[in-house]
Amino acid sequence: MMDNEYGIVSQMGIEKATKKFEVLFEEMPEAFFLHNFRGNIKKANKKACEFFELTKENLETMNVTSFISNDVIDSFKSGLKNQIDEKQFRLETSYNSKKNTKVPVEITSRIIKLGKAGMILTGFRDITVRKHYENLLIEAKIQAECNENELKLIFDNSPSSIFIFDEKLNILRMNNKAVEKFKINSSEIGNLNIGELINFIISGCNSFHYNGNNASSLLNIFLETTKGIKFTKEEVQVSIKTDNLLIDKTFQVSTSLLNNNNHSVYLATIDDVTKRKKIEQDLLSAKEKAEESDRLKSAFIQNLHHEIRTPLNGILGFIDFFADDSYNFTIEEKRELIEVMHKSGDRLLKTINDLLEISKLESGIQKVNNEIFDLKTHLGHFIQEHQIKFHKSEIEFIYEIDSSLEKKMINTDKSKLFQTIQNFLDNAFKFTHKGIINLKFCAENDSLIIYVEDSGIGVAPEFHDLIFKPFWQVHKDLDRYYEGNGLGLAVSKKTVCTLGGELFMKSELGKGSTFIIKLPKAVVFREQQVSSNTITNKEVSLEGKTILICEDDKFNHIYLEAVLIREKCKLIHASNGIEAVELFKMNPAIDIVLMDLKIPEMNGFKASSRIKEIRSNIPIIAQSAFALDNDKQRAFKAGCIDYLTKPINSDLLIATITKYLSSSS
Structure with missing residues (x-):
């Protein structure tokens, strides 16, 4: 009789416990399923129906894997198999809602017994908010109060040196960057004061010695933080002595109150921004140099106007005097005016030559x-x-x-x-x-x-x-x-x-x-000294000598013609390279060629080569406004025997022609 009564009471207790479980199961704030080891759902609570937007009848005919993304189904199935030994299982995946959006969920499973039968209780939790906070550093720190693993991941992998300390400046925790930066063992952290890491000396045993006098400005930041003052990106100059060398560093410090739960805890980040500050200083210096360069160039442009217009005025202005027949200059007055024009021309030419020369030197082509x-x-x-x-x-x-x-x-x-x-x-x-x-x-x-x-x-x-x-x-x-x-x-x-x-x-x-x-x-x-091929000039008259002038510029041709007519030369004019070659073929009596290098149809380099093919011993004197060494070398390679740079001095022109006619006579 006693056994029978005990059995009735036991059966009533089981039914009562089962009913209590069903009430709790149905009212749980998260989506839960009861399913067998194959994942077939036997029972779903009200929250699960709301979460998956399905009726209880539909849910209780489905498999748990219907709510798991394909890429983690195998992991879930293997997890179910291991639950017999592990007793519980946890998995994060995503669920495709009816709105075709992916909802991140956390799945937790554990084996329970209802009566004699073993079942698996699986819960689905929407972790959208948590995932969002994990992507934000400041919210991750708040989340870290509840989840130490997430905090450690953020804390230890930060590129800044991070310290957590108390109101007495005792270090409670340092991240990996700080341990590496200050070269200490993690076992030493509990015995360190943050002052010991300021203006430190690294000895052979990697110990630190605090020098309060030299570190007052940096130490003051941490002391003020414990009084409730927050610092944001405060820059401090610190001298660090290592291997008997004193190195100046710039540290950027930020501090804040981490929490206040009957025990104040503070957080500080220290970044070595020495390199960045140097870059900033270099950029500032470069900016100042650029501004100075702009000022210099502006002054130069003004000066260039002066240095070009002034000598031009000395040339063009006096030319007007000569053009006006009302001025009756004496010979001495004419000489003085001509001397002024020469000096003005030399001054203008020097300005142009300096500009060309600095351009060649700056570009590296000199x-x-x-x-x-x-x-x-x-x-x-x-x-x-x-x-x-x-x-x-x-x-x-x-x-x-x-x-x-x-x-x-x-x-x-x-x-x-x-x-x-x-x-x-x-x-x-x-x-x-x-x-x-x-x-x-x-x-x-x-x-x-x-x-x-x-x-x-x-x-x-x-x-x-x-x-x-x-x-x-x-x-x-x-x-x-x-x-x-x-x-x-x-x-x-x-x-x-x-x-x-x-x-x-x-x-x-x-x-x-x-x-x-x-x-x-x-x-x-x-x-x-190498053997010299210097030509000794003999007294040679240019009278009757035939000179081919290849020049496309009208005024340059007039100038050359005016200089050479006084020497009673016979002149032949070509205005382009093709014409020069043809005229040379037609006039075998030509004694010398004056070849401008920049001419139309065929340039002076090619024309010189063609002429040298016709008669190899003909002297060709290149004349050009080009003043680059490679142009001179090209001219010599093309067969020119000498090179005159414009503007050409009349005496130099006569002397050069005479020299080569003398050598060929």
């Missing part, structure tokens, strides 16, 4: 053509050519070659060397009103040393580097009285560097300047 030459001979020619320019009543010009250069030759680009010397001398004469200008050459082992000294106005020390910058001038205001375009010294310095040399400067305001050029390996013994 080539060096070394040759071995006698310094004394060529210096004499140079001085003679510029003797009018170097003669001023209140200035004594001295030049000398030191005895150390006797019986020695110079091996460098002669043209560039003397052009550079001319630039320095022009500069010396421009800024010297009275006194001495000295040009001196000497040797130091195999190096050629050139001194250009003057007793002029000098340059203040703060401008010593600036005067070699393109377009830069000490006197840039409108009240200055020194002509020039601000390119001469820039061209000279770049040319010296192109020649493989060095340039030094000594100057003091009011006490003159000295420019020193040093060209290594430029001095060679006379025995190394």
Whole structure:
């Protein structure tokens, strides 16, 4: 009787427990299913019907895998099989709703027993909100309070050094970046104060020593944080000593209260922004340089207007005088006017040459053509050519070659060397009103040393580097009285560097300047001189000589014709390359050819080659406004024997023609 009563009571308890389970199951706030180990649903609660928008009858005829994306079905099935041993299973997947949108869900399963039967209770949870918060750092930190794994992932993989500390500045936690940055073992973290990581010294055992005096500004940020003040991207300069080297660093610090649950906890991030600050400083410096460059270029354009229009006025203005018959100039007055026009033309030509030269140097197309030459001979020619320019009543010009250069030759680009010397001398004469200008050459082992000294106005020390910058001038205001375009010294310095040399400067305001050029390996013994093919000019008359002029520009042709008619030459004119070749074929008496390189139909290079094929010994003199070395080399390769750059000096033209007619006679 007792057993029977116990069985009835036990049966009632089971039924009561089952009924209680069914009530709880039906009212659960999440979607739940009861299903067998094959996934066939036996029972679904009310929330499941709402979540999947299906009736209870439909749900209880379906399989759990109907709500799982295809890519994780195998994982779910294998998970169900393992539940017998594991007792529970968890999986995240997505569910395609009837609105054709993917809803992220979390599936949890565990084995339960209802009576004697084993069943699986599976729940579906919509985790859309949680997934959204995982993508936001600040919300992930809040979520991390409940989910330590997610917080650790964000915390440890942050590119910033992160510290969590208490009100006494004791470090509670550091992320991987901080451990790596400050080279400490994770086991040491619990015994560290954040002050020990400020202005630290890394010793052989990787221990840290806090120096409070040097770190007050950084330490103050953490102390103020514990008082409730929040810092955002505060930049602090810190000196770090490591391996006996003192390195200046810039740290960017941000702090905030992490939580306050009867125990204040604070968070700080430290980023080493030293490289970024350097980049910012470099960008700022570049901006300032660009602005300075703009100012210089604006000043240069104004100056260029002045340097072009002023000499043009000196040319065109005086031409108007000559055109007006009402002016009865004496011979002396005409000479003075012509001298002014020549000086204006030289000034204009120098401005153009400087512009071309700086362009070639900046673009890197300037080539060096070394040759071995006698310094004394060529210096004499140079001085003679510029003797009018170097003669001023209140200035004594001295030049000398030191005895150390006797019986020695110079091996460098002669043209560039003397052009550079001319630039320095022009500069010396421009800024010297009275006194001495000295040009001196000497040797130091195999190096050629050139001194250009003057007793002029000098340059203040703060401008010593600036005067070699393109377009830069000490006197840039409108009240200055020194002509020039601000390119001469820039061209000279770049040319010296192109020649493989060095340039030094000594100057003091009011006490003159000295420019020193040093060209290594430029001095060679006379025995190394190569055999010279220099032509010795004989007295040759151009009267009756036939010259073919190939020139398409009308005014250039008129100029050449005016120069050569005075020499009683016979002139033949061609306006293009094809015509030049045909006229040469028809006139075997032609003695020499003046060939412009830029002409229509057929350029001067091709025309010269064709003419040389007809008669190989005909001298062809190239004439062009091109001033590039590669154009000269192309002309010589095409068969030209010499090269004259426009504007062509009449004396130089006659001398060059005479030289080659002399060699062929």
